[in-house]
Amino acid sequence: MTDRVKIHDLVFKPMIKSDIITAAVDKVAAQISRDYASAEQPPIVISILNGAFIFTSDLCRGFDFCAEVSFVKYSSYDGVSTTGAVKSLIGLNRSIEGRDVIVVDDIVDSGNTIVHIDTIIKEMNPKSVRYCALFFKPSNYKQSLKIDYTAMNIGEEFIVGYGLDYNEQGRNLKDIYVVCNE
Ligand code: IMP
Ligand code: MG
Secondary structure: OOOOEEEOOEEEEEEEOHHHHHHHHHHHHHHHHHHOOOOOOOOEEEEEEOOOHHHHHHHHOOOOOOOEEEEEEOOOEEOOEEOOOOOOOEOOOOOOOOOEEEEEEEEEOOOHHHHHHHHHHHOOOOOEEEEEEEEEOOOOOOOOOOOOEEEEEOOOOOEEEOOEOEOOEOOOOOOEEEEOOO
16 A cells, blocks of 8 residues: 555545455445345446446446446536536436436535435436445535445545545545545
């Protein structure tokens, strides 16, 4: 694990090693496999780009059913704080009507993004929708929408790695790094 990583103007230090992440992701994959074991059709996994690309690839390989995975793009985040700006969901070129859907995101912070995505997804009349996040910041979460699956809860700190970025850099880091305050 590299000791310090500089991304743009910030310095990050190691926080969570990749083997810990792998174990947490496998656990969520096993739980989802159990929950959908008796479903008539496998759920459609909707992965939110860019942040969820690595998480989704590891997660869906842990399923014991044949998954259908679609990648969509949605972003309202700029730098280290939520901008509040709203964009739409692009890239979902198949119907989800009458199907079970699992939305996969990298991290749920204030929850603004996931609530907007929820509105868009529900307009498409799926049979059911569940939310799965790699990281969840419970102390920042302001919404009543249930996040059904979370691999790890963290505090309010800003992290990068395993798909998560700081202004588009750091997604390729294997481990999770946290911003240094000192
Ligand atoms: P929310 O709308 O406040 O829940 O923010 C969700 C989005 O913000 C995530 O999909 C990430 O792209 C980004 N985000 C929130 N916290 C972090 C963090 O600690 N590191 C990197 N990105 C983050
Ligand atoms: Mg991001």
